[in-house]
Amino acid sequence: MIPVAGFAGRVVAVFGLGKSGLSTVRALQAGGAKVVAWDDGEAKRKEATEAGIALEDLSACDWSDIAALVLSPGVPLTHPEPHWSVKCAKAAGVEIIGDVELFDRTIRASSTGARIVAITGTNGKSTTTALIGHMVKRCGADAQVGGNIGTPVLELDPPKPNTVYVVEVSSYQIDLAPGFAPNVAILLNITPDHIDRHGSIEGYAAVKARIFANQTAADTAVIGVDDDYSSDICTVVSAARVQRVVPISVGKTLGRGIYVLDGQLYDSTGTQTQKAGDFRDLRTLAGAHNWQNAAAAYAAGRALGFPREKILASFESFPGLAHRMEIVAERDGVRYVNDSKATNADATSKALATYRDIYWILGGKSKEGGIETLTELFPRIRHAYLIGAASDEFARTLEGKVGYTRSQTLDRAVESAANDAEAAEGDLRVVLLSPACASFDQYPNFEVRGDVFRDLVLKHLSERASA
Template sequence: MIAAAGFAKRKVAVFGLGTSGLATVRALEAGGATVMSWDDSETKRAEAAAGGFNITDMKDWPWRELAALVLSPGVPLTHPQPHAVVSMAQAAGVEIIGDIELFQRAVTASGTGAKIVAITGTNGKSTTTALIGHMIRRCGGHVQVGGNIGKAVLELEAPTAATVYAIEVSSYQIDLAPSLAPDIAILLNITPDHIDRHGTLEHYAAVKARLFTRQGEGDTAIVGVDDALSKDICTGTGARRTAKVVPISVGKTLGRGVYAIDGMLYDNAGSQAVKAGDLRDMRTLAGAHNWQNAAAAYAAGRALGYTREKIFAAFESFPGLAHRMEIVAERDGVRFVNDSKATNADAASKALGAYRNVYWIAGGKAKEGGIESLEALFPHISRAYLIGDAAADFARTLEGKVDYRQCGTLPKAVEAATKDAAAGEAEMRVVLLSPACASFDQFRNFEERGDIFRREVQRVLAETGGAAA
């Protein structure tokens, strides 16, 4: 655990008692603060109280005595309107921060020189964070991975001179971290998202851009330039002439930066462009979106001083991230891919774009727009297997364009898709769960849906001739 710095013998309030909120309370108490906490959820309050936490109604907090309010990133700060606790803090002149801010202050106060690699972006940040953590570990570094992925950031090990933190940060977390100053900051991309919490796309982008504002000489800013907003941020960051800026791209050659063309990664961040390595045969980094993730991770690896050879050796052994184009089995030319995290059509397009000869399992609780936007990728689909509430609507979209079966449930879809894929003639066939839907019609969450897919694949393969690789 990382003890919060700067609040010894001071009163601090924590609002929001999820995983990160409870970790925040423990970190503040370890740093000597007197902490009072609250949550809108009666269940969470009861669970925290049973765990020995000090639960005090926010209406009874001594607002004029508080050194800070530490706010859960899930609580509205500005839009659609500030939460009541935010308004109360502002009225009392109390600083409002988040756990990432406490983390940054603690690392700075430690004086260890521990490095922070912070990764954000609308899409790909979890995979990129995991890939960077894996790369650092395989290259012999001491890495701690957390933030918006895995462990809450304050639950990570305390900093040492050798520590490199690879942390995923959301726009909500950046909004609550005014001192965040990563040694290496990565922005992958910006597409419309979380507008309800930021008001406009432009404000959302402005919050993302804050990741770079406190960087200085010797720091590195790695910025995707394949969308207009990120490109503008890259230009603005470079104009400040502080951190070294490394643009990244997929599909276009850069005069300076790191880019991927047809799966080949090129490094033009130095005096001349060199071929860094081939991503095309890396099973867990398939598709253009993963090539962008790899470009960012490669640039981070080079900024940390790793050789191209060591970086690509690490990429080759990357196991992937659960439920994100996760390869769960292969047998006799059939690959089984768990992409349960694809809860909308845009997310599903990444996997469908990465593979051909796809036996596609789709459906669930539909999102607005359905799957009409995927029509250009329909030629990649050998057959679709429809499940859940969206099955009838998806069938209407696919009618006359893609062969499909109404399966209803995930186990039935796995059985049918496995049988059909086994009979296929293509050299590589892919049974793909990429639902393009939320999971809540049949499952608690996308993780449970992916776990059941993984289990059913192993069951069907065992029943039809033994376990798969």
């Protein structure tokens, strides 16, 4: 835990008692603050009480004594309408912040020299965060990984001189961190998302851009330039001439920056362009989307002063993230890939574009648009296995284009796909769970669905080996 600095002896309100809210209360108390905490949900209040946290209804308290409102990132700050606690705080002139802001202030006040790498973007945040954390550890520093990826930032270990905090931040968290000033700030990409919380795609992009707002000349901004919104942000940040800016791209040659062409990494941040590495054989970072993640991680590593050789070696040993194109097993020319996190067609397109000779398991609770946008990738698919509620809809899209089997359940799909792939010829056949659907018709979440897939694959391979 990181005891929060700056609020000793003062009253701080905390609204929202989920995982990050509970850790915020404990960290504030450890720093000497008096905390008044509340949540609209009765279950959350009960959980907080059982954890020994005293509650006070913030709608009825005296806000004149409160120094700050720490708001859960899941609670509306501006859109579609400010939460009632936000209105109370604004009426009393109380600053509204989140746990990332508390974390940033505390780390900077520590004077330990600990550094912060922050990663945001619509897609790829978690993989890039995990990859950078792995790289930092392999390069010999104390890696503390948290934020939106899982562990709340205030639950990480206190700073030491060689600590590098690698923090995934969502747009919600950035919105609540007005003074956030990471040493290395990374924006991967921007595509339409969270419009309900930011009013428009322009509003969403503007919040993402704030990750660079407080950086100084000693800091580095790493910005993907393969979408228009991020490219525009890169132009604006570069024109300000404050921090060092490193553009990154996959597919475009950059006169200045870091880019990937056909899996080859090029570094043009110095006086001349150098071929820096080769991503084509990185099994856990396959595909152009992962090459963008790796390019961003490489840029962060260089900004942190790590040797190029150690950075690239760490990529080779990166185990990957569960449920995100996770390689479960590979045997006799068949690779089994768990991409259960792909809950929409756009996410699934990344996996389909990465492999050929695919035995594709898909389906679940369909989202708007179905899989119509994936048609151009259908030639990569040997056969499809339909599960869940979307089976009829997806069968109509596949009809006449891709052979398919109505498996209905995941166990039947895995067994059929594995048998078909093992009987086929080819250097590499891929049994791919990339559902392009939510899981809620058959599983409580994508994690459970991916765990079941993994267990089924390993059971199949074990039975095959003992036969």
